Amino acid sequence: MTFNEFNLKEDLQKAIDSAGFQEPSPIQEKAIPVVLSGKDIVGQAQTGTGKTAAFGLPILNMMKCDGSVEAVIIVPTRELAMQVSDEIFRFGKFLGINTATVYGGQSYSRQLKNISNASVLIATPGRFLDLLRDKKINIKPSYVVLDEADEMLDMGFLDDIKEIFTFMPDARQTVLFSATMPTAIKNLAKTILVEPEFITITKKEVTNSKITQTYYVVDEHERDDALIRLFDFKNPDKSIIFCRTKKEVDRLSTFLVSLGYMAKGLHGDMEQRQREEAIRAFKTSKLEILIATDVAARGLDVSDVTHVFNYHLPFDSESYVHRIGRTGRAGKEGMAVSIVTPHEFRMLKKIEKTTGSKLEAKQVPNISSVKEKKVTDLKQKITNQDVKDHALQLVEDLKEEFDISTIAFKLASMISESTYVKGNNKIGKSENDIERLIERAKNSSGSDKRGGNRNSRGGHRGGSRNGSRGGSNGRRDSRNRDSRGPRGGSSSGGSRNRRRD
Template sequence: MTFNEFNFKTQLQKAIDDAGFKEPSPIQADAIPIILEGKDIVGQAHTGTGKTAAFGLPILNKLECNGDVEAVVIVPTRELAMQVSDEIFRFGKFLKINTATVYGGQSYSRQLKHIDNASVIVATPGRFLDLLRDGKINIAPKYVILDEADEMLDMGFLDDIKEIFTFMPNERQTLLFSATMPPAIKKLAQTILVEPEFITITKSDVTNSKITQTFYVVEEKERDDALIRLYDFKNPEKSIIFCRTKKEVDRLSTFLVSQGFMAKGLHGDMEQRQREEAIRAFKTSKLEILIATDVAARGLDVNDVTHVFNYHLPFDSESYVHRIGRTGRAGKEGMAVSIVTPHEFRMLQKIEKNIGTKLEGRSVPNISSVKEKKVTDLMNKIKEQDIQDYALALVEELKEEYDISTIAYKLASMISSSTYVKGNNKIGKSEQDIQRLIENANKYGDSNGRDRNRGGRGRGSRGGSRYGGSRNRNDRSSDRERSGGDSRRRNRSGDSRRRRD
């Protein structure tokens, strides 16, 4: 089955083709026809199965683009809101569809301005409910989608969701997606949906078994050193490094070039010509490393990528699955490597739970281990090397001045410089340290060993916003949509933006 069989609008199909989407995933194949028929659905599918396109594509196809807000997507976190908004904006670009992203962090006036020009709102529950309660927006969307409903339940948003639906019109199509179906979500579905169709996708559909998934635990300041050491040890033929922000892509590409790697960045702020040049060079192996953001790498189709590196873990499991899916293609084996800090263990465990796979924790190799592997690789290369006529002539000429042993020592000295290993001998945590971190995380529910009730809900990495730069303490503590904090803080935050990747 291909996406052409859904008979989407020409402009929408063009966007799908541009994104490199060929065959629909199981959730897409099952859900899209039902949504196009106008029926409500309950989709039980884990993150990483392609849910965003499963509801986004048919809804975009149905929009009339009449100047009103026609669809609302409600998600649990600001990071997921950004991702879903990016995805919908990208698929709707030829339909001239604008999206407004509503979550904590910015002024009301800014987000209201974007809502005025939007056909689709992607929102976290707290700020969206504030706008509805205060009468700042008066909308009657034809389509309402709840994504990651069980996550919103865990974060304490169930009452907010119920109240939001008191503001929604009775005549609407409602779609609910959830990885699990606890009783509260089943009851919610009975309340807000009308004779829904049920779709279930199992965990076994999520990841490729040919991809070996590992992680290495380091301190924040060791990320660059760990990345270089892992490249020295693994020596990947062709790899992609994923970063969260465009700024991070630029910095890391400059750093790797300075270390002698053939690397280039890929992100949405680059001109189209630059992006095409980078992708072409990567596909033709003129580049060995492509450093990219999640959005920029969507639709990138290269079958011979041997390794994927997560410089930082993504904010959600679906991005993780999309990232590692760039390797292990066309029946080949692949390696997915994640660099994490102890603070990111909760995020790591959430990804493992959602994808139904345990990642293997390993220690970053020390200098002697890397050197030993480099020497072994070099010896194997020498053994496999065919003897060429020009080499015979060169050795015969050198024999006039040196004996054969001296010639061999000199040649070995020249080529063995490639076995030199830079950096500190020890980088990151040992496997014993990693095991203790895992045990503490399992015992306390928090990678720092703090009691969950005392320490608050884990927020994952504090390494910065998806859209560049680090967040300050006030941003993190005031954002209920992300941290599940006190509802009294909601009126301090909010944002809406039109995505232009």
């Protein structure tokens, strides 16, 4: 199905179209009609499944936009608060929706000013409860969303959540999302929701099963060499390379063009005309490689992308799902290839866990392996080649000067130049190195589980209940918004009230 089938408001559908979204994800397809019907829901879905749109779109569609805070979205961390705020603002921009983001460590006065002009409030539990307890705000939202409920439980916020709901009006629609459903979350759902409908998205529904996902472990200085070697080996027909920053896109596109590849970059600093030219060239196969940031590639709908390369892993699992979803479209098979360093292994394992995907570890092929494959492909190409009339005439002309074997050797010498492989013979980590990294990641994960919750609860008892992870690290430079994928966007203060210019 398409988003048009939900029959949403015209200005909301306009925002969906401008964001490039066409087909809803499984959680969106199941949850949006239920939320639109006015029912409470409990959704069990992993990060990266499109939950924000699953609850955000129907709520925005039902809002009156009367100048009051009509919706509250409670999330565990400041990072997620900023991400959700970006998404809600983007979907509500044609409706005149303002968002305010509230978390600890920032000015109360500034946050209160922004809340007074907001339609949607996105908050972490600690600061939100402080504002309610101190009667600094008096809001009666019609819609309340509790996102990542199990993470809030792990961080020690369960009691805060229960108290927050004592300040919420009885006449409200409540949505709860959680990746897992421990007993405490089930009991919470019974307390704060009324006859909810339960929606579950299994891990296998998160990513397309027709996409083969692999990764190659290299040292930082080997990324370019590994990328070229993998291109030589895989010989993709049409591919997208994802980078984290605009600067990276520009450097890599220049580098690939210098090597003779038909490649162009795509990022937010490019003029609209340049963007359209690059996308048009890619769609019509005048380009074989598009190098893009996460934000720039949103809405890119090209059905014949054979490979997606992650030059760097993205900062979160949702971006990974969006990236690899550019391949394996329209029922076709696709390949997702990630280049990672040992330092990125923790992020790799988190992606596997939250998306339910299994990424296969592989070694970067050496020169002899690539050459063997190139020769095999060339032989197959020669075998499949039809004999043309003009070729017959050319051979007849050459036979006046050379015998047939010499002609064959000369022609073979010309075309076999394509099997030449450049670079170092060995690139990246060996199989044994990768196995050790996998084992180390397993052991590290086990120790994190034993000690992680105590640390987060300790911080909570010490007075920092805002759920944020770090001080000013959450701040972003709005000029480099593309560099952080869907978490980009400016955050000059703890609360953001977005207005249309």
